[in-house]
Every structure is written in structure tokens, then in C-alpha cells.
């Protein structure tokens with residue numbers, strides 16, 4: 001199948017497309033593309049001219065196939081006593097009602113909708129409703145700060161935000177609505193109007209709750225919903241309750257028939273310049289690719305329960321919590337909580353509770369959980385498990401083996417799936433039961449994907465184990481089509497360095513058996529717990545502090561997170577560095593970008609190692625960060641004494 005998929009991609013995917021519903025089927029040229037920026041603008045079109053709707057395929061098509069009463073999602077709350085579920089039929093009804101809501105408030109095909117929500121079923125309803133009426137969803141992970149959220153609302157010019165009042169994350173109660181309020185204020189200051197904010201009542205008590213609940217405000221762990229602790233502000237005229245606006249809506253809504261290459265959603269990912277890029281995916285190609293990778297990589301069989309722990313706010317949640325599983329009629333789980341609440345056995349408890357067969361998580365979670373006694377895992381029944389997946393960063397063999405031996409009890413296939421927000425779905429991955437795996441290798445390309453390793457000059461490296469740039473030679477249906485509002489940036493970021501190839505930004509090598517090993521980012525990106533952060537973005541947050549003149553941020557290895565950030569800051573004349581200032585700067589980054597971006601180390605740097613032309617030599621900073629005195633070639637360095645002084649100023653815990 002792989003051979004056919006790369007020799008005749010159009011024929012291969014045409015056959016697969018027959019499993020879907022088309023209002024008007026693909027008839028013209030199945031694939032048209034230009035991957036070479038020397039030959040003209042980069043463009044990728046699959047099934048151009050065909051008409052379909054991904055929400056219709058995910059719901060109506062499956063209901064027509066007799067799956068109406070099947071559970072589409074279980075919902076597992078942060079509190080183990082909080083749970084729910086929704087069938088395909090009920091999900092369609094809710095989606096149609098919310099589609100009608102969106103239409104009622106004036107949303108039309110092509111409008112962008114910002115979604116900032118915790119892991120609750122309404123999040124799925126909201127995104128599918130957008131897809132149903134042709135609105136472009138822009139989901140922002142509900143862990144981003146109000147600044148980051150505002151930046152994304154502004155970039156996409158969203159006039160509506162869908163959110164919830166709050167969420168429990170472990171023992172922490174987060175006021176989600178407050179972050180949205182602050183973000184909307186920032187937008188208003190930039191003369192952009194957010195007209196409507198739809199709020200799901202998830203935790204905040206209604207008046208009736210307030211009078212009925214005898215709730216000890218200081219009870220920990222948190223009691224079940226609602227919580228009297230959560231108090232939100234309300235902006236009349238702008239804010240509307242989800243349940244109010246849904247009342248009386250018809251549970252039917254005809255799907256908008258979308259052109260294959262119409263936009264489906266955008267999702268922001270870090271950019272090396274510091275400004276996030278709105279990665280744009282289109283309807284039909286993404287539908288084919290998300291569904292097909294899901295089917296083969298998890299070897300999904302009807303009746304199985306599948307669980308992807310990723311938040312829907314990341315691409316993994318888009319493709320492998322929502323669209324991929326639903327288009328296969330699979331039963332999934334939406335988990336609101338965190339792996340350590342109430343204790344480090346939570347993942348495995350959920351696997352037992354729902355008899356999960358296919359499980360998908362991140363290496364950072366595995367590393368964090370393997371520190372605990374194995375009994376946290378083994379006390380739960382995991383005999384239903386068949387495939388265990390990982391994604392987000394390279395997995396170290398030690399974690400891989402623990403996942404295989406302890407979690408999977410040596411009975412499960414491990415699939416280490418390499419892909420990106422930009423690729424839409426898995427691009428390098430084993431197929432369970434079919435691919436012989438090696439711990440730490442993502443193995444081989446998925447159907448339609450042609451990976452190549454290039455050297456600095458753009459020549460293909462054929463020599464085994466020699467590291468180079470990981471690039472792809474031809475498009476697959478799920479590849480991104482553009483950066484929202486900035487096609488030039490799309491071309492420069494991914495296609496300029498090596499004309500004719502899509503450049504991942506990752507390094508990789510092939511071993512003598514042809515297995516691909518992804519070695520990590522080779523641009524100015526840091527992968528913290530599977531989340532890509534741009535060093536430039538962190539640097540600009542740091543220099544916003546009035547005492548900071550210049551900042552340089554590099555990656556530093558971290559036992560659990562994989563990588564973390566190490567920041568060098570040069571203070572303004574007359575300022576002195578202190579531990580206190582260090583913590584203040586960490587908090588600055590946290591509030592500017594989000595909690596997950598908080599740096600682990602901040603070090604004083606009276607001056608930075610620079611080339612004579614003034615470029616910061618990050619290669620040297622990376623060495624200093626880990627205390628490695630073998631700094632390599634320093635002939636281009638303007639002032640050698642800088643190095644010694646920086647070594648002497650390293651924080652004690654680094």
C-alpha cells in the first residue's frame with residue numbers, strides 16, 4: 001500500500017475518498033501542487049472542486065450507518081465522580097442547535113470563531129458546529145494567557161469567542177472567563193470588537209445552586225460541580241449563557257456544502273520570529289488524512305474505546321480526539337483533569353473504568369508517571385489495551401520501555417508517532433502489529449509521505465546514521481495549505497530553505513535499516529513537555545521588563561519535560577540582578593505567554609557572547625547553560641572573556 005501511495009498518490013487517495021460522503025464527488029484533477037518556490041507560488045490542492053462537509057461525515061454519515069445510539073464520547077471530569085457521555089445522535093442534535101445559534105448571531109461561512117474552552121463536551125459541540133456551517137474555528141488552548149489569547153483573536157479578527165466560566169485542573173480552580181474578559185479588553189484597546197462571548201456554565205453556581213448547596217468553601221480536594229468559589233464577571237450585551245441561547249433552537253441544521261479546499265480551521269503554532277503562525281487546514285484533505293491515519297495507526301476496530309489524553313486545544317486533540325475518531329465512528333474520552341489528580345494512578349484508573357483499547361499520550365506524561373511506584377499502574381486492569389501511542393517529542397528508550405513493559409504488560413504495540421500542527425496528522429509512524437519497532441524511532445513514513453534527510457547544501461544524505469534536516473518531498477492530503485493571512489510567511493518558513501521540499505524544522509537521521517530517528521528541533525524552537533515554544537517569543541516577554549536590556553533564551557535538557565528554557569538576561573545600566581528579579585522574570589513570561597511557558601532558569605548576563613557582526617552565539621549559550629566547558633570554535637566571537645564570566649554566574653541549581 002505504501003508503494004502505491006507514493007507512486008500514484010491521486011489514485012491511492014481517490015480510492016480512500018470513496019468511504020466518505022460527497023455532495024459532489026471529486027471528479028477533476030485529484031491532486032495539483034507546486035512544492036518548488038523557484039517555479040512559482042507554493043500551492044497544494046486535493047480534490048479541488050469536490051463538495052463535502054466534515055461534520056456531516058463525522059456525525060450524519062455514521063448515524064445513517066446505524067451508529068446513532070453508539071457513544072461518541074465519554075466525559076470524565078477532573079473529579080473522579082464527575083462523568084457523562086453523549087451518543088452520536090445526541091451529539092448531532094447539540095451540534096445542530098449550536099449551528100443554529102451561530103447563524104442566529106450572524107456567523108457566516110468563512111467567519112473565524114475563537115474557542116477558548118476547557119475539556120468539556122461543549123468544546124466538541126462548538127468546533128463541530130463551526131465545521132457544519134463553514135465557520136473557521138480557531139481553538140486556543142485554555143492555558144494560554146489573556147495576552148496570547150488576545151493576539152490570536154486579533155490576528156484572525158474573530159468577533160465571537162466561545163468559552164466557559166471555569167475549570168478544575170487538579171486541586172486548582174481556574175477562572176477561565178476572567179482570562180477571556182482580560183483578552184477582550186486588550187482587543188478593545190486595539191480597536192477590535194468582540195461582539196459576542198458565549199459562556200458555558202460549567203462550574204459557576206446558578207442562583208438556585210447558591211441557595212441549595214451547602215458547600216464548604218475550603219474543601220479540598222474539590223467537590224463536584226458547581227463551585228461556590230468561582231465568581232465571574234458578566235458583561236451585559238456581550239456575554240450570553242450557552243444554555244440560554246441554546247434554548248428553543250431546532251435540533252436540525254443542514255450542513256453547509258463546502259468546497260474541498262475551503263478552510264476548516266486554523267491553529268496557532270509558535271514561529272521562530274516570535275509571532276505565532278495561524279496554520280490553516282482545509283476541509284477535504286484534512287478529513288481524509290485524519291480519518292485514515294487514525295484508522296491505520298491505532299488499528300481502530302468497531303466497539304473499541306479509544307483515549308487520547310491531549311487537550312483539544314492542541315493539534316493532537318483536533319485530529320485524534322475529535323475529527324479522526326469521529327469519522328471512524330469511534331468512541332472516545334474527553335478528560336477534563338490532569339494525570340496526578342487525585343493521584344498518579346488516574347490515567348490507569350480511567351483505562352480500567354472505560355476498558356480502553358487504544359491509548360495515546362505524550363512522552364513527558366510517561367516520564368512524569370514512571371517516577372512513581374509501578375503499583376500505581378499495576379493495581380488497575382489494563383488487559384483491554386492493545387495499542388499505546390506517543391506524540392509530541394522524541395521519546396527516550398527508557399520511557400518507551402517502561403510504557404511497553406509496565407503499562408502495556410508486554411502485550412501492546414507502541415506507536416511513536418511523529419507529526420506536527422502543520423502536517424495535520426501522523427507522517428512518520430509505525431503501524432501496530434505490522435512494523436517492527438525500535439525504542440526511540442518513529443520508524444517509517446505513513447502512506448503518501450516521502451521523507452528525505454538533507455545536508456546543509458540541500459543534498460540528500462544516504463549514508464546511515466548521519467544527521468541532517470528532515471524534509472518531505474511531496475504533499476499528503478493533510479498538509480497545511482497556508483499561514484492564515486500570510487502566504488509569504490508560509491513559503492519562507494517551510495519551502496525557502498530547500499526548494500522542492502517541505503521543511504519540518506526538525507533534525508533526523510536514517511539508520512542502516514532505514515528507520516528514521518527524529519532528533520529534535522534545529523531552529524530556535526524549544527519543545528517543553530511536547531509544547532513548542534519560540535525562544536524569540538520568550539525573549540520579547542523578558543525584555544518587556546523595565547530592568548532588562550537584552551535577553552537570549554536557549555533550550556536546556558530536563559528530566560521530565562524533555563527540554564526546558566534557560567534565559568540569559570542583560571540588565572540595563574545601573575540595575576542589579578537578584579534572585580527576586582529572577583523569579584519576577586519567570587512570572588513575567590508565565591503571565592505573558594502561559595503557565596506552561598514558565599522558564600526554569602534565569603541567569604544574569606552582563607554581556608552576551610556575540611559575533612563581530614553582533615549576532616548572539618546561541619551555540620555557546622547552550623553549552624554554558626549545561627555547564628559544558630567544551631564550547632567549540634570561538635574564532636568568530638568578538639569578546640572571549642564573556643564566556644568565563646557567564647560560567648561563573650550560573651545559578652547554583654542549574
Ligand code: 6R9
Pocket residue numbers: 269314315316390391392393394395416417418419420421422442504505506518519520521527530531532
Ligand atoms: C503533533 C505535535 C511538532 C514538533 C515536531 C517535533 C516534535 C512531535 C514527535 C516529535 C520526535 C515524535 N515531535 N512528535 N519529535 N518524535 N514522535 O506535537 O505537533 O505541537 O506542532 O509539535 O514536535 O519537533 O516538529 P506540534
